[in-house]
Amino acid sequence: MILEQKQFNIQQIAESGQCFRMDPIAEGRYAVVAFGRYLEIRQLEEEKLLLSCGEKEFHDLWKHYFDLEFDYGPLVARLSEGADAFLREAVLFGQGLRILRQEPFEALISFLISQNKNIPAIKRSVQLLCQQYGELSEWASASGRRVSYFTFPTPEVLAAADPEDLRRTGVGYRDVFIIKTAQLIADGTVDLEASKHLPGPEAIARLKSLPGVGDKVANCVSLFGLHHLDGCPVDVWIARAMDEIYSGCFDWTQYTGYCGVVQQYLFYYMRSNYGK
DNA sequence: GGCCAGGTGTTCG
DNA sequence: CGAACACATGGC
Numbered sequence: 001m002i003l004e005q006k007q008f009n010i011q012q013i014a015e016s017g018q019c020f021r022m023d024p025i026a027e028g029r030y031a032v033v034a035f036g037r038y039l040e041i042r043q044l045e046e047e048k049l050l051l052s053c054g055e056k057e058f059h060d061l062w063k064h065y066f067d068l069e070f071d072y073g074p075l076v077a078r079l080s081e082g083a084d085a086f087l088r089e090a091v092l093f094g095q096g097l098r099i100l101r102q103e104p105f106e107a108l109i110s111f112l113i114s115q116n117k118n119i120p121a122i123k124r125s126v127q128l129l130c131q132q133y134g135e136l137s138e139w140a141s142a143s144g145r146r147v148s149y150f151t152f153p154t155p156e157v158l159a160a161a162d163p164e165d166l167r168r169t170g171v172g173y174r175d176v177f178i179i180k181t182a183q184l185i186a187d188g189t190v191d192l193e194a195s196k197h198l199p200g201p202e203a204i205a206r207l208k209s210l211p212g213v214g215d216k217v218a219n220c221v222s223l224f225g226l227h228h229l230d231g232c233p234v235d236v237w238i239a240r241a242m243d244e245i246y247s248g249c250f251d252w253t254q255y256t257g258y259c260g261v262v263q264q265y266l267f268y269y270m271r272s273n274y275g276k
Numbered sequence: 277g278g279c280c281a282g283g284t285g286t287t288c289g
Numbered sequence: 290c291g292a293a294c295a296c297a298t299g300g301c
Contacts, residue, residue, distance in 0.1 A: 114281090115283035115284065116280090117281055117283090118281040119281080177284085215283090215284090217282090236282070
């Protein structure tokens, strides 16, 4: 189906480091697996996309996944006219970014793996994790083309994983973190769905009770998995911006309620333009 | 081959 | 409290 949509650039989203299962399949085309489903997306024009699903699946799943109920227009307009010149540049550069509404458990395990890894390495481990512990599924286009893919593993499966097998996915020392965290989710000690309805700071506190989940990972999960927009992950790139661009004088409080979105524009801009 | 990566837990002042 | 260190692995 064709989708006319502002503030939606699939390349920017795919390269924004919030999701590790969105990959280029051809020029301007990406494939993503989420909620057990497979989708291909092609950017036709700045505000026009071709999605491989039908209207029903779009309304039932993808519309929400891509946060299309929310209009980023006013936010982009306000930030791109604000007093902060660097942020103005960052927002103009990443105007097509959106905060995805990912599955909480997938976000949790993905960002648990992300610690002390670069993005290509994270994607590799997540892919191997799905191949090894997910379910094989198949998608067929209207024309009959078939694509097989793996769903993201459930908490129960990872809770029962053998550390040695798990290490074959390249997760290294994070193996025990993943297994113990999966156990605490599987047995209900931490309820991710319920955490969606908690105040952001409280959700973060609960996430940090999980092994291997510190401040950074908890904020990523809160932002990308629970859609608490005040979650604000500070990784090496954001820290670099705070230090080198803002000389330690960035005031997050002026963006209360949506710091995570601001953070995402800065992250994408920094990584795209200030990398080595 | 060495440094770095969307860090965290532990230990030691 | 904060600083220093280990941790396993792959990208560049």
